[in-house]
Amino acid sequence: MPTRPADALHLRDLARLRRVRDRIDREYAQPLDVEALARGVHMSAGHLSRQFRQAYGESPYSYLMTRRIERAMALLRRGDLSVTEVCFTVGCSSLGTFSTRFAELVGVPPSVYRRDAANATQGIPACVARQVTKPVRNREAPAPEPDLA
Structure with missing residues (x-):
């Protein structure tokens, strides 16, 4: 046919x-x-x-930025590069745009992610860690709860 x-x-x-x-x-x-x-x-x-x-x-x-943020997350978890170095390593030319897009997709700024996520995937197989740490697209990351205390 x-x-x-x-x-x-x-x-x-x-x-x-x-x-x-x-x-x-x-x-x-x-x-x-x-x-x-x-x-x-x-x-x-x-x-x-x-x-x-x-x-x-x-x-x-949007797809390109998601790929860049995924790679940035991996580099930030390693902890040996600054946020600025990661920004330029993944192909972003503006630290402000990178930080804004990172926060939109991940839910926290890259500096906070770097600080908190460095040890988050230790002991987890890489195939599982990649799935767990994958950024959420289209501004779906939950907004952080305001600290009212």
Whole structure:
């Protein structure tokens, strides 16, 4: 049974989106923007953003920042780099933007995470630790309780 042209087009777009996602996963620490990602798969930036969000539930930029924050969390848990060093190591160029996005996804600022999480995963297998420490997307991190005492 031959595939319809629309199905073939859809499959081709999905393959392109997967290449974009794989590139983000691989090159998260490099300067990436939606226009460059789109050029790499011969799409317009707008079309890429719409299709990526439809396929993966978030924009390419949001996916990139999530990858960067995941890596930052691992580096901060190690404890041998400052927050500023981690910020630049994962590809962020603004400490303020990095700290804001980190707090949105993780629920605490990177300095607090570094202080509190350094020993949090000791003795836990890496495959479990990665799942437990994965950042929450789309501002779903619970807001810290105010200290009223």
